[in-house]
Amino acid sequence: MKTEIARNRHFLSLMPVLAALLLVAVGAPLSIRADDHRITSQELATFDVFLDNHPDIARDLRREPRLANDRRYLTSHPDLNSFLDQNPSIRRELRENPSSFVRTENRFQRSGRDITPEEMSEFNTFLHSHPGISKDLNANPNLANDGGYLKRHEPLKKFLSRYPAIRGEFAQDAVRFMRRVNDSGHRGPQGPYGRGR
Numbered sequence: 485m486k487t488e489i490a491r492n493r494h495f496l497s498l499m500p501v502l503a504a505l506l507l508v509a510v511g512a513p514l515s516i517r518a519d520d521h522r523i524t525s526q527e528l529a530t531f532d533v534f535l536d537n538h539p540d541i542a543r544d545l546r547r548e549p550r551l552a553n554d555r556r557y558l559t560s561h562p563d564l565n566s567f568l569d570q571n572p573s574i575r576r577e578l579r580e581n582p583s584s585f586v587r588t589e590n591r592f593q594r595s596g597r598d599i600t601p602e603e604m605s606e607f608n609t610f611l612h613s614h615p616g617i618s619k620d621l622n623a624n625p626n627l628a629n630d631g632g633y634l635k636r637h638e639p640l641k642k643f644l645s646r647y648p649a650i651r652g653e654f655a656q657d658a659v660r661f662m663r664r665v666n667d668s669g670h671r672g673p674q675g676p677y678g679r680g681r
Contacts, residue, residue, distance in 0.1 A: 523577050523588065529649070531574050531589055534567050536652020546590065549582035599649045604668050607650055610643050611665070622666075625658035 535542035541564050544551055551557040552575075558565040568575040577585045611618040617640050620627050627633040628651075634641040644651040653661040 523573070523585070527571070527574055527577075528589055530571060533649050533652050534564075535589065536656050537648065538563055539655055542656070545582075545586055549578070549586040552578040552582055552586075599653060603647055603650060604665070606647065607643070607665060608668065610639075614639055621662060625654065625662035628654035628658055 535545070541561055544557075552564070552568070558568075568578070574585075611621070617637055620633075620637075628640065628644065634644070644654070650661075653664075
């Protein structure tokens with residue numbers, strides 16, 4: 485009797501797997517709801533870059549995520565409205581659960597996954613090949629946000645325009661970003677940010 489019960493339990497434990505295989509075999513969707521949408525890492529990265537480049541909007545949405553659905557706010561912030569028009573899946577997520585989506589973006593931002601290892605390597609290479617800029621940014625990371633400095637240092641301006649995620653990191657918190665750059669292996673002429681020679 486115990487052996488038969490054990491066999492039945494084993495068979496019953498396999499039922500969900502068998503049901504899933506059957507659904508896949510007949511082409512039925514595995515999602516519970518047809519309109520179920522899960523945000524992708526790429527969508528989070530896209531939203532993160534937008535927020536990095538629009539720090540006032542980022543601050544507003546972190547304080548009050550529902551503003552992303554407020555017509556008056558969107559009218560007074562046409563960049564956000566345009567961004568959401570171009571990214572309907574992000575708009576949908578913000579409509580369905582704005583607080584949860586903004587919290588997810590915040591976790592993504594803190595994780596450091598918004599800049600790829602390749603982009604970080606490119607920036608390290610750039611700094612090594614421009615020691616004067618490297619020295620300046622190690623001494624004052626906020627120079628990357630200074631229009632006058634960028635005008636006088638065209639290679640940095642061009643680099644940041646090619647890598648908007650890096651530009652966004654400087655815009656959000658330049659000091660923290662340069663620490664992260666130094667932690668990734670870059671040691672400029674003055675050494676890691678904040679330590680001098």
